[in-house]
Amino acid sequence: MQQIFWPDSLRGQTHLTLAGNEFQHLIKVLRLKINDRFWIVDHEKQTYQAQIQSVGRQDFTVQLVPQLRIHSELPNSVKIACALSKKDKVEWITQKATELGVTEIIFFKSHYAVKKWDSAQVSKKVTRLQQIALHAAQQSWRLQVPQVRYAASLAQVLATAAADYRLVAYEEAAKNNEQAQLAQICQQMQPQQSLLAFFGPEGGFTVEEINQMRQNGCIVCGLGPRILRAETAPLYFLSAVSYQTELSKDF
Structure with missing residues (x-):
């Protein structure tokens, strides 16, 4: 229907x-x-x-x-902040993240980002992505449409995106087989608490960007032992959060 x-x-x-x-x-x-x-x-x-x-x-x-319907939202507000990628990847992330229950999607400019948005393009691009989110929310029977926005820098995201917990997916953590942080935070979160996760571009984050996020309360985590593409990592993350907060609960 x-x-x-x-x-x-x-x-x-x-x-x-x-x-x-x-x-x-x-x-x-x-x-x-x-x-x-x-x-x-x-x-x-x-x-x-x-x-x-x-x-x-x-x-x-x-x-x-x-008519009441089964509740289709994640028990926690989950936001993702993704460094700019190519057009098709940005649209793919928006559509699939919406289907997976994200609350807010922030795209931002980072050091190694392949794609750059001119200031004159931002409004048009965000409007396009917001429409993609709307259609995905309708198709997946969401009860809300996630907000899509753009930040001109990592510092702007850190200053404006509030959350109870902050994570950054870092490939060096994956190489070192870090496996605990994401699961621990999902287990600690109480209903209505929020989670924000940062994801790098195709070239990853610089050491300086990682240090900047750490200084602003971000916990570095791995997403399994494999190195994931820029468009895969946020979807893996949202799927893991869904499993930990919804499907693994005792009934």
């Missing part, structure tokens, strides 16, 4: 009229008809089944029925 997000609260409403992008996507592209149903998630993360009642030339009306 299709899902869309609604920017306002729908609490207490029984009917809703939709137009614009929703009309184009659901009626024109997907060809939904009267009596067809889809999900709406409002900004309070409340879920509704919407049944189409009437279809006009440019809008359509639905009946709203509040």
Whole structure:
């Protein structure tokens, strides 16, 4: 069943009229008809089944029925900060990280980053990535759309991205077979606490960048004994966090 997000609260409403992008996507592209149903998630993360009642030339009306659904968000707020990579990798990270439950995605300029964004490009690129996150959140039945943003430097990320725990995935830690830090932090985290993890570009982080992160409360960790690509590491990390915080719990 299709899902869309609604920017306002729908609490207490029984009917809703939709137009614009929703009309184009659901009626024109997907060809939904009267009596067809889809999900709406409002900004309070409340879920509704919407049944189409009437279809006009440019809008359509639905009946709203509040209906609880399995909670699909990670128990903790998990953010990733990724050094800029090539265009397809940045888009891949955004889409897949959204499917894996990330709360916020920050792309930033680092020393060895192959790709650079001109200041005039930033707004357009972030808007494009935010749309990718929106579509991925709809497809994966998320209850929220992660925020995508850009930082001009590592220092800016460290100054603006708050979290209860900070990690940096470092290839030297992987080479030394460091295996404990990520698992320990996932076990220590309490519900509603947040975690931020940093990932380098294709060329990795410099020693100076690692020291800068350490000085700002980041714990260096490995992601297993293998050296992962720039686009693989954040997805491995999110999968590991999901397992530790969701799937490995006793029921």
